[in-house]
Amino acid sequence: MDKVELKKLELLAAKIRLDVMELLYHRGYGHLGGSLSLVELMAVLYGKCLHVDPADPQMDDRDMVVLSKGHAGPVWYSALAERGYFPKEWLMTLNDGGTNLPSHPDRTKTPGVDMTTGSLGQGTSAAVGIALGQKMKGQNRYTYLIVGDGELNEGQCWEAFQFIAGKKLNNCIVFIDENKRQLDGYTKDILYPFDYVAKMEAFGFHTQKVKGDDIEAIAAAIEKAQANKDSANCIVLDTIKGQGIKYFEELVSNHSVKFNNEANIKAAEEAIANLKEFIAKEEA
Amino acid sequence: MFKLTEDRKVKGTPLAKVVMQTIADVMDTDEKVVMLEADLGSASSSNIVEKAHPERYVQCGIAEADMVGIAAGLSVKGFKPFIHTFGPFATRRVYDQLYLSGAYAHNTINVYGSDPGFTVGPNGGTHTTWEDVALMRAMPTAVVTDAADAVQLEWIVREFAKMEGIHYVRANRKDVRNVYAPGSTFELGKGNVLTEGKDVLIITAGQLVSDALDAAEQLEAEGISTEVIDMFTIKPIDKELILSEVKGKKAVVAFENHSIIGGLGSAVAEVLAENCIAVPFKRHGCMDQFGQVGTPDWLQKEFKLTAADLIETVKGLLK
Numbered sequence A: 001m002d003k004v005e006l007k008k009l010e011l012l013a014a015k016i017r018l019d020v021m022e023l024l025y026h027r028g029y030g031h032l033g034g035s036l037s038l039v040e041l042m043a044v045l046y047g048k049c050l051h052v053d054p055a056d057p058q059m060d061d062r063d064m065v066v067l068s069k070g071h072a073g074p075v076w077y078s079a080l081a082e083r084g085y086f087p088k089e090w091l092m093t094l095n096d097g098g099t100n101l102p103s104h105p106d107r108t109k110t111p112g113v114d115m116t117t118g119s120l121g122q123g124t125s126a127a128v129g130i131a132l133g134q135k136m137k138g139q140n141r142y143t144y145l146i147v148g149d150g151e152l153n154e155g156q157c158w159e160a161f162q163f164i165a166g167k168k169l170n171n172c173i174v175f176i177d178e179n180k181r182q183l184d185g186y187t188k189d190i191l192y193p194f195d196y197v198a199k200m201e202a203f204g205f206h207t208q209k210v211k212g213d214d215i216e217a218i219a220a221a222i223e224k225a226q227a228n229k230d231s232a233n234c235i236v237l238d239t240i241k242g243q244g245i246k247y248f249e250e251l252v253s254n255h256s257v258k259f260n261n262e263a264n265i266k267a268a269e270e271a272i273a274n275l276k277e278f279i280a281k282e283e284a
Numbered sequence B: 001m002f003k004l005t006e007d008r009k010v011k012g013t014p015l016a017k018v019v020m021q022t023i024a025d026v027m028d029t030d031e032k033v034v035m036l037e038a039d040l041g042s043a044s045s046s047n048i049v050e051k052a053h054p055e056r057y058v059q060c061g062i063a064e065a066d067m068v069g070i071a072a073g074l075s076v077k078g079f080k081p082f083i084h085t086f087g088p089f090a091t092r093r094v095y096d097q098l099y100l101s102g103a104y105a106h107n108t109i110n111v112y113g114s115d116p117g118f119t120v121g122p123n124g125g126t127h128t129t130w131e132d133v134a135l136m137r138a139m140p141t142a143v144v145t146d147a148a149d150a151v152q153l154e155w156i157v158r159e160f161a162k163m164e165g166i167h168y169v170r171a172n173r174k175d176v177r178n179v180y181a182p183g184s185t186f187e188l189g190k191g192n193v194l195t196e197g198k199d200v201l202i203i204t205a206g207q208l209v210s211d212a213l214d215a216a217e218q219l220e221a222e223g224i225s226t227e228v229i230d231m232f233t234i235k236p237i238d239k240e241l242i243l244s245e246v247k248g249k250k251a252v253v254a255f256e257n258h259s260i261i262g263g264l265g266s267a268v269a270e271v272l273a274e275n276c277i278a279v280p281f282k283r284h285g286c287m288d289q290f291g292q293v294g295t296p297d298w299l300q301k302e303f304k305l306t307a308a309d310l311i312e313t314v315k316g317l318l319k
């Protein structure tokens, strides 16, 4: 990736991270940890990879995204707003009665949201159907499926993976957000996950593992996955829950964060100020 | 025997805490009771049980169908499992496992499905259940309850722990207004007449009992004498009570935090119709809609499930 593009994507990631922080801080609570771990992936997808048209979100011949870990809606909404799908003011309406941005993505409410998710596991199979549909229609397009590592507890994920790998559905690129935590704590303490790369390889996926905050590495892995036509493709993102904001990375309970105590409020305000400063500098 | 609380404005202990503390207490003396959780321990307070009895607390991860199957297997080995997850996942998502491995195989599973109907709040439409009662009612042998407050919920959990079979209780995770005085006892399958009245009969359950009592007070003040029944056991429904209390009433309303299809209102309608009772009647609940996101208060208004909405329904029937 050339320097100019990298700078552009870094700036986009900063903007997405700022949006996530501002909207959750404004709301007073929300799924912070699992949103922040996906910021860089969203920046690469919406800043570089996706064949989409925000002015025509229903364009049939487009790439599609399924955020199966639907509770990370805030990071998707932020990326969509930055890409121009809807006004950024919408972000502040998260979870309001009558909003277009419910906590969990809803394809009937939000331009750019291709599938309704929130009941963990279900997005995986829907992504299979979407990718299959793209192939059946002769479209040369991708479906990008994003799953959580806790979400992988659900058997349905493995039913879907079996299909994707067994049928070599190579236009469905699976991202595993390996942020090592779920709701009640560390994934290894809840159901020991073993090695995702080995598991996915055993299923028949061509599997790469990259640092989930490394924009260049994510973009390169996607290119490699697109080039591999011989099998299904999986990219394991080695991420941190709360990624990019040290205080929230280290916060023990960072799945759903409430901004109702001094420490959390201070950390959010600091993060927002720092991100604004970074963005202003980059844009100058 | 139950007694009504002295102050209906006061809220009790958060209901998820009530369930989990009661399970932990029951486990102190009954070593057959076990608790299964699906990665919502901090959200449901089931970590109370984990602390008290770590050896009988089973963290299943985000795998609800697996959790129900594991519970069925533990039942085969003589244990009495309690399970928790959000209402839609505790019923809809695992229905076949509950039905076959549970009920059909004559196993024991006690299910707490949290945040029914409008109480879902910010989790929104994907996490809303307006149909859990309908589903659970259609499962042979299952007992289906909707808890009005903390006192009743504690009693229900203790009662479930003594029984064999599939038992379902739905309740908010948060605190709700008190209806009953501490120490009140109940009988499964028996409704409770909370206020006497001669004009109108309101049959309700769950957290809406408080709203129905508010509505009854206001109707009384306007000269409409209103009886309120807390039908906390929706299955088996208390037929005898419905048939005796409907006598002489000018209108009957079933008021529920659930779809009008298949829930309490349907159960009451079945009793009325099969006994040739012709009375102005309305099912007042969610009108066959999907859930959505918002605060619980906003959602209660949006789905027209407030005391004011109930009053309007009653007056409409009396016209």
Ligand SMILES: Cc1ncc(C[n+]2csc(CCOP(=O)(O)OP(=O)(O)O)c2C)c(N)n1
Pocket: A033, A034, A035, A037, A069, A071, A118, A119, A120, A121, A147, A148, A149, A150, A151, A152, A177, A179, A181, A182, A183, A241, A255, B038, B039, B040, B062, B064, B089
């Ligand atoms: C079927 C289902 N069960 C439970 C939940 C509640 N829930 C929401 S997020 C979550 C933890 C998810 O963990 P993970 O997939 O690792 O997401 P992340 O840590 O990246 O936020 C749980 C249990 C749900 N949304 N759907």
